[in-house]
Amino acid sequence: MGFMDKAKDFADDHDEQVDQGLEKAGDQIDDRTGNKYSSQVDKGVDEAQERTGAGDTNG
Template sequence: MSMLDKLKGMLKGHEDKASQGVDKAGDFVDGKTQGKYSSQVDTAQEKLKEQLGGTGQNPPPPPPPQA
């Protein structure tokens, strides 16, 4: 079992908090590097959120009922 699998198991049900933590960490790195690597940090944040199961975005609305 990989480290990422263990993290996913621990974070199950708390994807929104994990996403917030990823955002906070990325903002910290941006602050320390004075925004020099902001595009790379943003890419890393999105990929990490995908791996952890939360995109940090609202889920798509359900499809309309069939008539």
């Protein structure tokens, strides 16, 4: 099993934790940029959450 397969399996098994991690990463980016790109960051986080794990747990 390759790295990408393992990463996908992890994301499927831990979708809530992955979504929370993405949310925290987005918050850190907002903090570091003074919320200058907040709408773009939020959109990127939402897209990433939809594409990771078995399903989006935050939407």
